[in-house]
Structures are given as C-alpha cells and as structure tokens.
Amino acid sequence: MTVTELVSYEDALATYDPVMGLEVHVELGTKTKMFCGCSTTLGADPNSQTCPTCLGMPGALPVVNAIGIESAIKIGLALNCEIAEWCRFARKNYFYPDMPKNFQTSQYDEPIAFNGYLDVSLEDGEVFRVQIERAHMEEDTGKSLHVGGATGRIHGASHSLLDYNRAGIPLIEIVTKPIEGAGERAPEVAKAYVAELRELIKALGVSEARMEMGQMRCDVNLSLRPYGREKFGTRSETKNVNSLRSVERAARFEIQRHAAVLNDGGAILQETRHFHEEDGSTTAGRIKDNAEDYRYFPEPDLVPIAPARAWVEELRAGLPELPSVQRKRLQADWGMTDHEMQSVLNAGAIPSILATIAAGAPSDQARKWWMGELARRANETGQELTALPITPAQVARVAALVAEGSLNDKLARQVIDAVLDGEGDPDEVVEKRGLAVVSDDGALGTAVDEAIAGNAAIADKIRDGKVAAAGALVGAVMKATRGQADAARVRELILERLAPKE
Known part of the structure; x- marks a missing residue:
C-alpha cells in the first residue's frame, strides 16, 4: 500500500478507535556490558569490544552487572512501579544474525519492575496517564551493516557486515499497558510519553537517552477497533523509531494505513514495520512472533535476583528531583503562568535554560533568549532546540555582554545568528564583525x-x-x-x- 492510498486521518478517526502499546528500549550508561566485563564505549573498531561471553562461546558463563540492576530499580521506582522481591532472567530463543548466542538473555514472566504509571502533559496542558505494564532487564544485540544497496537495508544489499561491540550492552525495556481513550490525540500522547520518559531517564543519570544515537528507541504498536467494540484489533509494530517527531508520525501513519486496509475489507497482519524518515511512511518487515514462538525458559547460568527491601528504599530515597516535580518548582520560582510554563515545556527548553543559568545568566535572560530568538531559529529549521549549534555557555555569554552594555538586543541577535552559522564564540564574533555598542x-x-x-x-x-x-x-x-x-x-x-x- 502506498502513501497515496491512505484514508484521511479525520475519516479514520470517525470510524475507528486507536489502541496503542509503546515499548521503549533504553541503553544503560554502564561502563561494561550486562553479563561480561567488555567495554561499552562508543566508536571503537568493529568487534574489538567482545569476549567469549558476549559472543556466546561454549563454556563461557555470564555474571550480572550490579549497576545495571541498580539502574533498573531506579527506573522502576521513578515510574511508580512495584519492585519485585524475587525475579530471574530467561532465555528468549530466536535466530538472527546479530544475536551471536542465538538467544537473548532477557526477562519474561518475572520482570524486575511492574504495574506503574507515568503522567504526561500534552501541548495544551492536559495530563494523560500512561499505565506501565513492566520494565525488565535484557541485553542488546549486535549491529548489522548491509552493504551494496541503495537504502542500507538487507533488501538489495550485496553482503552484510556484523559488529558485535553492541551485543550484550545493558538494556531496560519499558512496556506500557494498552493505551486507550486517547482518540485523535493518540499520536500526540505517544510523542509526549516518550518525551517525558526521556527526560526522566536523563534526570536519573542512568543513560544519556540520545535517540539519534540509538541509546533510546521506541517500538510503536498500534491497532484499530470500530467504536463500540471491546476486543482489540490486530496490531502492527513499527520498530526502532528514534526521534520524538517520528514516534508521532509513525502512529499517525499506521492509523491511516490500518483504516484504509479495514475499509477495503482487508485484514491487518500482525507484523513488524520499518519507519521511513523521509516521508513518514512504514513498510512491512516480518510476521510478528508470539511469545510461545520464542520458547522462553529460565536462564540456567544466572542466579535469581532478590533486591533487599532496605536497598530498594535506600534507592528510592536517593532519587533525584524528577522532571514533573522540577517543572512545578521552576514555575513557582520563575513566576510563570500555566500557559507560559507549557510553552517552555513544549519547546523542550528547560534543560537548556537551566544549563544557561548554571553558566551565569539570570533566569529571566536565559528564558528570554531560548524562548525568543533561539526558539524562532529552531522552528525555522525544523530542529529541536537542543540540536541548535549553540551552547548554554555561549548564550550566557551573550546575556553577559548585553548586561555589561557591550551589546544591545539588536546586536545580540546578530551575534547569536553568527554563532549558529559557525563563526565562533560570541566574543570572537563581536571582534570580527565590529559589533560592540558605541558608548564613547x-x-x-x-x-x-x-x-x-x-x-x-x-x-x-x-x-x-x-x-x-x-x-x-x-x-x-x-x-x-x-x-x-x-x-x-x-x-x-x-x-x-x-x-x-x-
């Protein structure tokens, strides 16, 4: 089915009720892998960070990464989950070229964290509660590089290369319960949930959660059912979506695609889908296996995990200020209305503003530049605010030059434009362009x-x-x-x- 055959979004929502499930994989920022001592540093030569354990050699035995367990518990606590008193790992059996052991060490029916929730704010300030089914520990796979084709995918490639440096890196998979009741706002809810989860993960310090680098990625499960029916429709799973905008686009496209298939009397296949950034479409991957097809069984080489309650409570007491709490405090500190704070949140500006304040700028000036000139530039270029090529320290320096009278606002905007265009730091730009205020x-x-x-x-x-x-x-x-x-x-x-x- 091509993009031109889709029904309109409005027509799809007039007939069908979308139900979503979001599975988010987070690479933990540990120094070593989940079950061996190999380094997790990015950028090393292919296959240089491997050992008999993460390559699945006969006789090699795994040992659990203690920091990985601690990070998993912190995530579970921050998501209002119950923490298991006893859990264990399982083998998820399937053959795939980037799985060197031919099974993935994961958790199946006994996750370390379960039954939680995360409240997310939509763009108009409405709060939507997403229920969390589970957060479980597992390991990442290796990486396949398909060579010789036009798309970088296996179809059309002449050969494939395998890099197992990533195999065994600790992952936390966070799985929602079915998300119902979002209606036409379902894609927005998906984006807001992943955005809030990313900020929470970063606040905990357990991962940088950089989606563009694969440190956090989302599988978007979606199905449609006619209004009034209780039974869920057949779901598709769009795999490894790696930006907030793409999560929203993938959900929206699948709603339109499902509706078009159903309207034509067709049946939805339970399959994985690939998301295409260039046009926001998805294409078929493979037929999706059910749990029984993976032949799960308890991992015989790892002992069960039984976190002491005292340790869990110690970790709970040591959690940092979480994003939702921080926002309420900042709103009060900055004297902002709900609408003003929502604008800052929608722009994703809080981390940049706080970093600029930490670099020496007054809070009102930090907010002024990030929510004014820089937000305008981000909108013009279609970038996230944090992706702009200017640092909080540079913004703080511009604010300082204005405060000391060396620049006025008009000149400061010229300096910011020059910094964004790669002409150097603010002081260099002022000197090269002769932009200083004339006060003689x-x-x-x-x-x-x-x-x-x-x-x-x-x-x-x-x-x-x-x-x-x-x-x-x-x-x-x-x-x-x-x-x-x-x-x-x-x-x-x-x-x-x-x-x-x-």
Whole structure:
C-alpha cells in the first residue's frame, strides 16, 4: 500500500478507535556490558569490544552487572512501579544474525519492575496517564551493516557486515499497558510519553537517552477497533523509531494505513514495520512472533535476583528531583503562568535554560533568549532546540555582554545568528564583525550633532519642551550607527544639547 492510498486521518478517526502499546528500549550508561566485563564505549573498531561471553562461546558463563540492576530499580521506582522481591532472567530463543548466542538473555514472566504509571502533559496542558505494564532487564544485540544497496537495508544489499561491540550492552525495556481513550490525540500522547520518559531517564543519570544515537528507541504498536467494540484489533509494530517527531508520525501513519486496509475489507497482519524518515511512511518487515514462538525458559547460568527491601528504599530515597516535580518548582520560582510554563515545556527548553543559568545568566535572560530568538531559529529549521549549534555557555555569554552594555538586543541577535552559522564564540564574533555598542561620547556626539542638523523641526520641538520627540532623533542616530550606539547615552546627549528654553 502506498502513501497515496491512505484514508484521511479525520475519516479514520470517525470510524475507528486507536489502541496503542509503546515499548521503549533504553541503553544503560554502564561502563561494561550486562553479563561480561567488555567495554561499552562508543566508536571503537568493529568487534574489538567482545569476549567469549558476549559472543556466546561454549563454556563461557555470564555474571550480572550490579549497576545495571541498580539502574533498573531506579527506573522502576521513578515510574511508580512495584519492585519485585524475587525475579530471574530467561532465555528468549530466536535466530538472527546479530544475536551471536542465538538467544537473548532477557526477562519474561518475572520482570524486575511492574504495574506503574507515568503522567504526561500534552501541548495544551492536559495530563494523560500512561499505565506501565513492566520494565525488565535484557541485553542488546549486535549491529548489522548491509552493504551494496541503495537504502542500507538487507533488501538489495550485496553482503552484510556484523559488529558485535553492541551485543550484550545493558538494556531496560519499558512496556506500557494498552493505551486507550486517547482518540485523535493518540499520536500526540505517544510523542509526549516518550518525551517525558526521556527526560526522566536523563534526570536519573542512568543513560544519556540520545535517540539519534540509538541509546533510546521506541517500538510503536498500534491497532484499530470500530467504536463500540471491546476486543482489540490486530496490531502492527513499527520498530526502532528514534526521534520524538517520528514516534508521532509513525502512529499517525499506521492509523491511516490500518483504516484504509479495514475499509477495503482487508485484514491487518500482525507484523513488524520499518519507519521511513523521509516521508513518514512504514513498510512491512516480518510476521510478528508470539511469545510461545520464542520458547522462553529460565536462564540456567544466572542466579535469581532478590533486591533487599532496605536497598530498594535506600534507592528510592536517593532519587533525584524528577522532571514533573522540577517543572512545578521552576514555575513557582520563575513566576510563570500555566500557559507560559507549557510553552517552555513544549519547546523542550528547560534543560537548556537551566544549563544557561548554571553558566551565569539570570533566569529571566536565559528564558528570554531560548524562548525568543533561539526558539524562532529552531522552528525555522525544523530542529529541536537542543540540536541548535549553540551552547548554554555561549548564550550566557551573550546575556553577559548585553548586561555589561557591550551589546544591545539588536546586536545580540546578530551575534547569536553568527554563532549558529559557525563563526565562533560570541566574543570572537563581536571582534570580527565590529559589533560592540558605541558608548564613547566623542563618536556619539558627532552622530548626535548630525542627527540634530538633519532634523531641525524635531530639534525645535525638543527645545520647546516636547521631550518625547527625542525618540525620533535617537532612532536617526541608531540608524546612522547601524544599531551600535548606546541608545540611553544618545538620549542623554540629545537632551543636553537641546535643553528646553527657559
């Protein structure tokens, strides 16, 4: 089915009720792999970070990464989950080229965390509660590189290369319960949930959760059912979606695709799907296996895990301030309305604002630049705010230059544009472009005298006591100096020269 055959989103929602399930995989930021001592550092030569254990050699025995378990418990606690008093690993058996052991060490019917929830805020401020089924520990697979084709996928490739450096890296898979009742806002709920989860994971310090690097990825399960029917429809699973925008687009596309198939009397296949960033479409992958097809059985080489309750409570007490709590505190500290805070949240600006404050900028100035000029540039380029090529320290320096009088707002915007264009740090840009505010009385005096001479009628009004007319002369000086004059000092000089007649 091509994109042109889809029904409209509105028509799909007029007939069918979407039900979603989101499975998010998070790579933990441990120094070593989940069951061996191999390094997890990115960028190493292919297959240089492997050992007999993560390659599944006969006789090699796994040992559980203690930090991985601790991270899993922290995630479970932050998601309001119950933490298992006793759980164990299982073998998930299937053959795939990037699975060197031909099974994945995971958790099946006994996850470490279960039965939780996460409240997410939508763009208009509505709060939607997403129920969490489970969060379980497992290991990542290796990486396949398909060579010789046009798309980078196996279809059309001449051969494939396998890098097992990633095999065995600790993963936490967070699985929601079926998400019902979102209606037309289902894609928005999916995006908001993954966004909130990403911020929570980063706040916990257990992963950088950089989706563009595969450290966090989402499988979007979606089905449709006619309104009034209780039974869920057949689901599809769009795999490894790696951006917030793509999560929303994948859910929306699948709603339209499912509706088109059902409207034509067809049946939805339970299958995996590939998401295509270029047009937001999905294409078929493989028929989706059911749990029984994986032949799960308890991992015989690992002992069960029984976290002591005292340890769990110690971890709970040590959790950092979570994003939802932080937002409420910041809103009060910054004196913002619900609408203003929601705008900051929608822009994803909180981390950048806080980092700019930490770099020395006043909070109001940090908010001003990120929510003003920088948000505008992000919208123009279709980027997330954090992806802009400017650092919080650079924004703080721009704010400092304005505060000390070296720049005014107009010049500061030029400096920010230059930094974004790769011309260097703010001080370098100011020097190279000669953008500093002119505050020397000698230079300003000459410009003021020329403005007075060229605007005699306005000057006479000021002499007659109409001081408000000075704004026009200030504007003339600013134009003559390309916006670099110190406007406050210019006004003072004008009024000194044109003191009203006694």
